[in-house]
Amino acid sequence: MLRAFQLVIVAACVFLGTTSASAFDLKVKSKGEIRSETRYFLIDDDDPLTVDVNSAIAGRLELKTKIKKFKVVARGFARYDPTDLDRSAVFAEDAYVEYKQGKFRLRIGALLQNWTATEAFHPADIINARYLDSNIENQEKRGEPTIAVRYKFLDGNVELYYMPFFVEPIFPSAFSRQSFAPPGVAVDQVIAIQRGGNRVNDWEFTYQMGGRIQQTIGDADVSIHVISHIDRSTPLLVALEDGSPAVAYQPVIQYGGTYTQLFGGLITKVEAAYRQFYEPPGGRTEVGILPERPDFGQVAVGFE
């Protein structure tokens, strides 16, 4: 399924980016960026396997076009790190078709969502698998395959989501100082546990859906959401049938929201989320009985 999706994305980008688009009298808007990055860990871990200084080139390209009521967007990100080649990555951030009619909007494809209101901690911003070996404050995100239907009302909207595939995060390389595994050990097995206890791999079908309401009310911007999905932020280390280690993610229901309010010249921002882990019957899963995870909530508050 991933292979087919990637082929569609590449074809769309080639079509939009070449003369094919102009042959159909399409106006293609593009923008991009390219930057050099350096990362230096001040405290050496004295481990010859890890890379303490990274230098990379990263870039982003976005292409958009409109055909009557349809809009096509393709946006990708790439990082090339010659100091740690395993850290290099290429992935789609947005790759979708949008249709608008009156107050309804439909988007199908990979979507990059940003539900955050605060600057450093983002408990409510939980859609999209992260590129975990990037900027901690604003990690790059992989586009989430989604069918999203939005209806506008008052000064905002309600949007419903169906996300049919589990998309795994991109883990730090075996030599990265940001790796969760011991130096030299790559995290190359990532699974998701479904509600029934069976496991799925990257880009396999799973059950994920939710909804979100956003409104501007006077000086305040408010959003609330409920999402039932595979949690991407709190992994478990499990042993597979062959004894090899894997990172596992579990299904959760998250209730959360954001609140931004202007008080004169001061902007107050609050972001909160409560995660309820779904326990399979008897705690049994395809990878054995998992430890019980306590439900928890998070709140972030900021002022600007």
Next chain:
Amino acid sequence: MLKRTLGAAATALLVATVGGGSALADAKKGLEIAKKVDAANAGFEGERSEIEMVLVNAYGDKTVRRMTNVIFEMDEDGDKSRIEFQWPADVKGTRMLTWSHKSDDDDQWMFLPAIKRVKRISSRNKSGSFMGSEFSYEDLGSQEVEKFKHTYVKDEKVNGRDCWVTERVPTDPRSGYSKQIVWNDKGYMNAVKIEYYDRKGELLKTGKFTGYKKVSGLWRAAAIEMTNHQTKKSSTLTWKERTLKVELDEDEFDSDELDS
């Protein structure tokens, strides 16, 4: 002695009454002119434009910024507008949404394209520079009649054209200006020159509005040149393309549309 004192007092009272009456008349006329000009420019419904801004520093070095601007005319309140920056490349795709209000602070949001994030920003710092130019946010915001106290000063010609000269004092105590002197062209029903005075009452900037032409029956300036007399810098806004009476959907001016 008493007669002289009484006479002096009567004269002073007469001068005060006539002077006060004259001041009231000037204020009334100033407000009438402001309302007339506002009414003459109303009814554009919607506007789409492409704008180029050239910044010139004290040494004559130039920097260019380009943006598109879409404005939705509101009947009962200030207009809603959406700016998208096109150039330079480091700000390309950044968008700013403004809901102007007649008597409250404007609501503003910014869209940051790299992280696809819409964030609310405070509009209180009106005197801040817009994109590094000599135009402040206050200069470019919707100039609602209610945001000023208007006083008629005199009639004067500018470039051979008859103008009303009025003084307007911002009602917002956080404004960057103590007053503005406005030359409103009687034919264009729009400003051709505005002098901006800083909080100390010193002349800070002069804005010159040129290239007036009729767009969909309404007079619009093709360019505004703002010269800062204190820093010797200047900035010019030029409308490359402008269309009025555009049919727009008010929903396009919601904050949840900024990332579209």
